Amino acid sequence: MESLLNLTVAGGAPVRVLQITDTHLFAKKHETLLGVNTWESYHAVLNAIHAQKRECDLIVATGDLAQDQTAAAYQHFAEGIASFNVPCVWLPGNHDFQPAMYSALQDAGISPAKRIYPGDNWQILLLDSQVFGVPHGELSEFQLEWLENKLMAEPQRHTLLLLHHHPLPAGCSWLDQHSLRNSAALDRVLMKFPRVNNLLCGHIHQEQDLNWNGRRLLATPSTCVQFKPHCANFTLDTVAPGWRWLELHADGSLTTEVCRLQSARFSPDTASEGY
Ligand SMILES: Nc1ncnc2c1ncn2[C@@H]1O[C@@H]2COP(=O)(O)O[C@H]2[C@H]1O
Numbered sequence: 024m025e026s027l028l029n030l031t032v033a034g035g036a037p038v039r040v041l042q043i044t045d046t047h048l049f050a051k052k053h054e055t056l057l058g059v060n061t062w063e064s065y066h067a068v069l070n071a072i073h074a075q076k077r078e079c080d081l082i083v084a085t086g087d088l089a090q091d092q093t094a095a096a097y098q099h100f101a102e103g104i105a106s107f108n109v110p111c112v113w114l115p116g117n118h119d120f121q122p123a124m125y126s127a128l129q130d131a132g133i134s135p136a137k138r139i140y141p142g143d144n145w146q147i148l149l150l151d152s153q154v155f156g157v158p159h160g161e162l163s164e165f166q167l168e169w170l171e172n173k174l175m176a177e178p179q180r181h182t183l184l185l186l187h188h189h190p191l192p193a194g195c196s197w198l199d200q201h202s203l204r205n206s207a208a209l210d211r212v213l214m215k216f217p218r219v220n221n222l223l224c225g226h227i228h229q230e231q232d233l234n235w236n237g238r239r240l241l242a243t244p245s246t247c248v249q250f251k252p253h254c255a256n257f258t259l260d261t262v263a264p265g266w267r268w269l270e271l272h273a274d275g276s277l278t279t280e281v282c283r284l285q286s287a288r289f290s291p292d293t294a295s296e297g298y
């Protein structure tokens with residue numbers, strides 16, 4: 024938990040971050056989630072990212088990396104990441120099994136660090152909002168205290184805060200029952216720290232860019248199935264898998280862009296009623 028990852032970034036240059044989320048990989052590469060082969064969609068995303076030829080300083084993986092809790096699924100994730108020569112950090116989602124996740128990723132050279140100092144101007148903090156065995160999220164007292172301590176320790180750094188669960192309603196009632204339950208407690212901590220202006224999550228398998236009491240809250244498409252915005256009941260979307268680029272500028276501003284695959288190859292079985 025306490026390990027810190029220092030990244031060298033050229034003075035004044037933006038920190039370039041790639042977010043990959045909700046890969047939902049299985050041990051067996053042929054397995055599908057709601058009609059989508061998640062190993063193939065993950066690799067299609069990675070190939071499309073390589074084709075963009077964009078430099079990056081860090082990859083962040085924001086949870087639900089495995090669907091079946093196996094070490095092999097995390098190894099598949101790591102094999103994909105190894106195609107980039109860039110450090111990667113991760114946090115758990117509701118579907119993850121942290122003992123296997125931690126050791127399989129660590130063995131594959133992926134750092135368990137939850138605090139990253141990319142250059143002198145920013146810090147990236149990764150929270151664990153998993154409540155084991157259920158889809159909703161919650162931040163433990165330990166997580167909230169850890170966050171507050173890390174923010175107090177570095178008052179001059181701008182902070183990008185990462186967690187799996189969305190702290191604001193996403194507008195899909197079926198998903199909003201699975202949100203971060205104690206977002207008010209997180210809000211109370213963040214109110215003391217005006218340099219935490221950006222939060223980044225996964226979980227909702229759709230792009231969002233919201234204002235949470237003056238902070239920017241970003242959510243990002245999954246590399247596999249997508250959920251349709253503004254639906255009361257479980258509804259899949261036919262938009263393609265995606266990923267997000269972020270640039271953290273020295274003055275504390277952040278620019279970002281969501282990209283998606285161009286092909287309709289990974290359309291899910293829209294008659295599915297859940298998983
Ligand atoms: N039909 C459904 N109704 C409510 N929740 C569901 C349904 N199907 C799946 N879920 C849960 O909702 C979660 C949302 O995204 P996850 O990838 O965490 O995994 C999903 C499941 O745990």
Ligand SMILES: [Fe+2]
Pocket residue numbers: 045047087116226227228245
């Ligand atoms: Fe997910």
